[in-house]
Amino acid sequence: MILTVTRQLVSHIKQTNYDNIKENAVYETKRSLLNWLGVAIGAANHESMDKVLSVSRMLGSTPQSTILGRKEKTDMLFAALLNGMSSHIFDFDDTLLETVLHPSAPVFPAVLAYAEHQKKTGKEVLESFIVGNEVQARLARAVYPSHYWRGWHITGSVGGIGAAVAISKLLDLDEEKTAYAIGIAATDPTGLREMFGTMTKPYHPGKAAMNGMLAALIAGEGFTSSTRALEAERGFVQVLSEENKLDLLTDHWGHAWEIEKNSYKPFASGxxxxxxxxxxxxxxxxxxxxxxxxxxxxxxxxxxxxxxxxxxxxxxxxxxxxxxxxxxxxxxxxxxxxxxxxxxxxxxxxxxxxxxxxxxxxxxxxxxxxxxxxxxxxxxxxxxxxxxEHAIGSMDVPMTDQQLKDKFIDVTGNVISLESKRTLIDLVYRFEEIADLDEFFEICRPAEAASHIK
Amino acid sequence: MILTVTRQLVSHIKQTNYDNIKENAVYETKRSLLNWLGVAIGAANHESMDKVLSVSRMLGSTPQSTILGRKEKTDMLFAALLNGMSSHIFDFDDTLLETVLHPSAPVFPAVLAYAEHQKKTGKEVLESFIVGNEVQARLARAVYPSHYWRGWHITGSVGGIGAAVAISKLLDLDEEKTAYAIGIAATDPTGLREMFGTMTKPYHPGKAAMNGMLAALIAGEGFTSSTRALEAERGFVQVLSEENKLDLLTDHWGHAWEIEKNSYKPFASGxxxxxxxxxxxxxxxxxxxxxxxxxxxxxxxxxxxxxxxxxxxxxxxxxxxxxxxxxxxxxxxxxxxxxxxxxxxxxxxxxxxxxxxxxxxxxxxxxxxxxxxxxxxxxxxxxxxxxxEHAIGSMDVPMTDQQLKDKFIDVTGNVISLESKRTLIDLVYRFEEIADLDEFFEICRPAEAASHIK
CATH class of the missing domain: 3.30.1330.120 (2-methylcitrate dehydratase PrpD)
Structure with a gap:
């Protein structure tokens, strides 16, 4: 039997686990995490964050997961939204240059919010991020460039599917339910480029994280959806692009990982x-x-x-x-x-x-x-x-680990202490060893909060 | 100064209130509410509802608003999602035949969930629905048919904007913030037609209600967005359709109301x-x-x-x-x-x-x-x-009030008592008189729950 595209993708997702992922992909994922965490913590107190937090309070949101760089916790969905927003506010997050997809901003917020509340391990975080990103980055390539040029902010529009796949992986959903999660996320894309220059731009990866998490959570309960969501005539690729490159979604899965191509901005400008x-x-x-x-x-x-x-x-x-x-x-x-x-x-x-x-x-x-x-x-x-000849941060001259650490210390400003920054850098580089993420999240909160909260 | 399309629309929205809306539009809105309420209550116990409720419990959702036909309450966002879903499960809700938009399913759930928790009146519910529908129905006409034929489920994709406008009206947002609400909702459309035949189809109006409510709530806090979200080159109409009928959004505002063209299905089949x-x-x-x-x-x-x-x-x-x-x-x-x-x-x-x-x-x-x-x-x-010559339920032979009442009693099945059904019919037809909606929502819950909950 020949599997349809989404079915084949889901089969790959299920068969992938931490132990059969290349070491270099794990290494690059930690670098991605460090860079992403820095820009998220750094922008934690932006006024747009206060506005969304105010709404989460109006809704009586339960404190389940940490808002990075802040005292507050919210429920997992709002934590995904807020951390996705903050990490894109500075326009200083990571980029897959081929499609201008910012891979971390929609996926890490969902993964971390779920991992914190549901007591997952560092290894599970890395694994689910790599798989979620693999799907969103391949999908971005499959719809690029017409999707982007039509006006979609690709980080928001494909990011929800990345988040849904990552959470499906953390939930260990079976193939059927993983396909449902992809379907529910595919039907719910976020991000028009008209919003650039307003607070709604960083809302896109945040909302993608939120939409994707919700999709995976309800799929986990057996909520049904199309199992041909990506390739069908009225599915994601055909409705939202003019491309016909569906084989990019599944070809050579596992030979190399999309995250290995990630790049980081050394400077906060274009x-x-x-x-x-x-x-x-x-x-x-x-x-x-x-x-x-x-x-x-x-x-x-x-x-x-x-x-x-x-x-x-x-x-x-x-x-x-x-x-x-x-x-x-x-x-x-x-x-x-x-x-x-x-x-x-x-x-x-x-x-x-x-x-x-x-x-x-x-x-x-x-x-x-x-x-x-x-x-x-x-x-x-x-x-x-x-x-x-090649600027720093390009594929030819990637930022070194030391440069990423310096950027982390700089970009997090006075949100957390220098001691916390150094501890976080250390924790990120040995993230796969962390069995209990509580310490990690504790350090992501501002120091003065530690004495007030418990 | 010539106002841009979204700005002009927002000006119309602000100037519209219950007293300058035609009586016939109010009357048809009550008929829409009765029909919508019936199908929502009737499908309240569908298994897809249990799955989403289970996730809302996982997220610690606070009981703020009623799930129609059920004992449970959730926060306003989940109530909007759940009531939007239930009302579309039977495929038996109302339709604007010109665009196949189902007008009630994305807007009433948002309006009622907010109105219940924030103690709004029946008159405010009717007014905000009429204005929200006016925008979504005109927008649907502006993007139809290419939008629909490209593969968008129009009820989900434009419905979020309808919900956002309605909630903006209930919040009495100023013009700037109303434009932001439209922008945030416009960037977040839901609904690919590939999902038809799965639980994800009714998810579309539900998610539209949820997305639109969230958009209006954060806009109310001053969260910024484009104020040209509908007409801009990379805005909603141009990205999601091939039409160029933007004048349909604002022309002859207030002469007649889109809801006056609403139709109701007398039978549960196509x-x-x-x-x-x-x-x-x-x-x-x-x-x-x-x-x-x-x-x-x-x-x-x-x-x-x-x-x-x-x-x-x-x-x-x-x-x-x-x-x-x-x-x-x-x-x-x-x-x-x-x-x-x-x-x-x-x-x-x-x-x-x-x-x-x-x-x-x-x-x-x-x-x-x-x-x-x-x-x-x-x-x-x-x-x-x-x-x-013209089937019942068509524009030429609309369902009579008696037929709508009979349908309500039939479609709500054994979810609520016959006495409750009759009381609800009475309340809907004098909805503008209701100052405190608590009694209304109490009767929308199953009788056996009344003794357990308070």
């Missing part, structure tokens, strides 16, 4: 600014120049750098992300371009403003997207130039 | 069977024939009758809905074709089986969809024939 920031930091790491020595800085980059980030007049931190001039000024002064460098305060700093005004840009049609030349000319006539 | 069932009941009302007198019954109908309901061999109640032969046998014997007539038990009744085998069908290309001829030939040679 990816086209990264080569130039990388270049200026390379120069500064070597020469330690001062702002008052600088005569001018000149960037040569891909045409998109000007198109997307050519803003010269900026007045808010957010606008700074769309100005390669500000990005390079930040890299020169602070040797990084993280959350702080895109605050209103930093954008208005007189030293930063002065340096920004000295920076110019030329585009070069022959340059690749991950390339740039940065040249600093000093008042004394000396020049320093650096050609970035 | 609409193409209704002319023939109507015909046989007309004959029986006049002649009171016995099964054992019948030689043969012959139906002449539109080609779709054969295509969609030509099944002669049936073995389940559900299959009975796809057999015009069974439908006409039911109408002959019981003078109705409600939930009971499509039970497995009734389908297997020997008398029904015998009569079914005597019924034949001819199609006639010249006949309209709401027409049929039914001819009964008795063993003694006498014949009785009836031509149905």
């Amino acid at each position: 990816i086209v600014t990264h080569p130039a920031i990388d270049g200026i930091i390379k120069i500064q790491n070597e020469h330690h120049l001062q702002v008052n020595e600088v005569q001018s800085i000149h960037i040569t980059g891909h045409p998109l750098v000007k198109e997307l980030t050519g803003k010269t007049e900026i007045s808010t931190g957010l606008e700074g992300k769309f100005s390669v001039f500000h990005c390079v000024a930040a890299g020169f002064i602070n040797l990084k371009a993280g959350v702080h460098e895109f605050s209103d305060e930093f954008v208005h700093d007189q030293k930063v403003k002065d340096l920004r005004s000295k920076i110019t840009l030329t585009i070069d049609e022959n340059m690749k997207e991950d390339q740039a030349v940065v040249q600093v000319t000093l008042k004394d006539g000396r020049t320093f130039s650096h050609f970035v | 609409i193409v069977t209704h002319p023939a069932i109507d015909g046989i009941i007309k004959i029986q009302n006049e002649h009171h024939l016995q099964v054992n007198e019948v030689q043969s019954i012959h139906i002449t109908g539109h080609p779709l009758v054969k295509e969609l309901t030509g099944k002669t061999e049936i073995s389940t109640g559900l299959e009975g809905k796809f057999s015009v032969f069974h439908c006409v046998a039911a109408g002959f014997i019981n003078l109705k074709a409600g939930v009971h007539e499509f039970s497995d038990e009734f389908v297997h009744d020997q008398k029904v089986k015998d009569l079914r085998s005597k019924i034949t069908l001819t199609i006639d290309e010249n006949m309209k969809e709401d027409q049929a001829v039914v001819q009964v030939t008795l063993k003694d040679g006498r014949t009785f024939s009836h031509f149905v």
Whole structure:
């Protein structure tokens, strides 16, 4: 008997477990978790989080699972929503570059919220994430690019299915029920790109986590759905895309894992600014120049750098992300371009403003997207130039573990203590050893809360 | 200043209130409520309801709002989900024939769940439903037919926006926040037609009610979204349809109300069977024939009758809905074709089986969809024939109030007492007078529960 696509996928899901997953996939999953956890904790106190928490209180939500970086707990569904939101607020989470899917934001929140309340182990978290992501990332490839270009925010629209598969795995659902979970999640996609620039953008991965968890929970009770949800004429792929690449969903399952292709943003601005920031930091790491020595800085980059980030007049931190001039000024002064460098305060700093005004840009049609030349000319006539062949964070030059740890410490700001940050880094890198996740979640909450809550 | 479509819509929403809505729209809303309430209560104990309730218990859901026809209460979100589901389980709810939108199923559950917990009045319920439906029904027209034919179950996909608008109205949100609510709901559509035939079909209006309520609640806290969610290039209409009929959203607002076009199914089977069932009941009302007198019954109908309901061999109640032969046998014997007539038990009744085998069908290309001829030939040679020009339940021959009341009493089965049924009918027809809805919800719960719960 030839299995239909969803049936075959479900068979693969059932046969996959921690022990037959490649070690490198587990390693990359821990790096993904560290990066994701950092950006989630860092944005925990954003005003949009308070608004949703206020609604969860109105609904009398039961404290089951931790809101990362906050004192509050909510029920598992709201925890999935809230942690999915916070991890996407900074636009600083991980990316599968082939489809611009942010793999962690819809899946980890669902997995962790369920794992905390239902007392699952670190190993089960890693396994279910890898399988959930495998399905969503393959599905993203199967519907890309028409799905994205039609207007779907792919992280929200396929993410619910990733979350549903991951929770099905944690629940150890049989093949039939796993197919139902996929069906219920497939019928409930979230995310129109029109919402970019509003609080509703990070709502997408959060809602995907929530929708996917609910789908898997009711499927676990035997709630029925189509078992051909992905491939059918009126199923997900055909209704939401113009693609016909269903074999991408199942081919060569287990040979390699989608999470192994994950990438992390070293800087909090759009990816086209990264080569130039990388270049200026390379120069500064070597020469330690001062702002008052600088005569001018000149960037040569891909045409998109000007198109997307050519803003010269900026007045808010957010606008700074769309100005390669500000990005390079930040890299020169602070040797990084993280959350702080895109605050209103930093954008208005007189030293930063002065340096920004000295920076110019030329585009070069022959340059690749991950390339740039940065040249600093000093008042004394000396020049320093650096050609970035592949920017840090690209597939060719992935962030090192040390860089990810530094980013984690930076991006979590003052939400948790430095001691907590160091303990979390240690726990994430040995996540498969954790039998009881309570300690992990305890450390994800702000220190001052520890004395109030119990 | 020319307002964008969503902005103009929001302005209309704000300016509409109970006192400037036509009386006929209020009257039709009460008929919609009675029909919807009946099918919701009738299906309250379906196994799919138990499965979702089990998950709500796992999540520690707080008892805020009534599950119609059941003892349990859940939080407002789950009540919206559950009552939306139950009201669509029988496929017996109301329809706006122009777009096949089922208007009540996504909106009333959200409105009632919120109104119960937040102590709103009957008048506020009617007003918010009418406005929510006005938006969803106009939106349905704006995206129909390409949206539906692409594979969206329109009741789920536009219903969330209807629910969000209705709850925004109950919350009395300002224009900005109402636009946010529409944006958050628009980004979160539910419902692929592939799910038809599974429990996930009624999940669609339920999930729409839940998504729309959540959207309005967080918008009420100031959670931001696009204020061009419907018309933008990557907004709802352009991403989910191929239509360009945005003026349908706002033109002639308030001249007539979409709910005035609502229709109700007199029989629990597909609409193409209704002319023939109507015909046989007309004959029986006049002649009171016995099964054992019948030689043969012959139906002449539109080609779709054969295509969609030509099944002669049936073995389940559900299959009975796809057999015009069974439908006409039911109408002959019981003078109705409600939930009971499509039970497995009734389908297997020997008398029904015998009569079914005597019924034949001819199609006639010249006949309209709401027409049929039914001819009964008795063993003694006498014949009785009836031509149905417009079937009961069509726009031309709407169900009367008495017929809706009879349907309510029938469809609610043994879930609530006859006394409760009669009280509910009375309350619905004077719903605008109800200041405190507690009594109404109390009667929507099964009698035996009254002594246990308080």
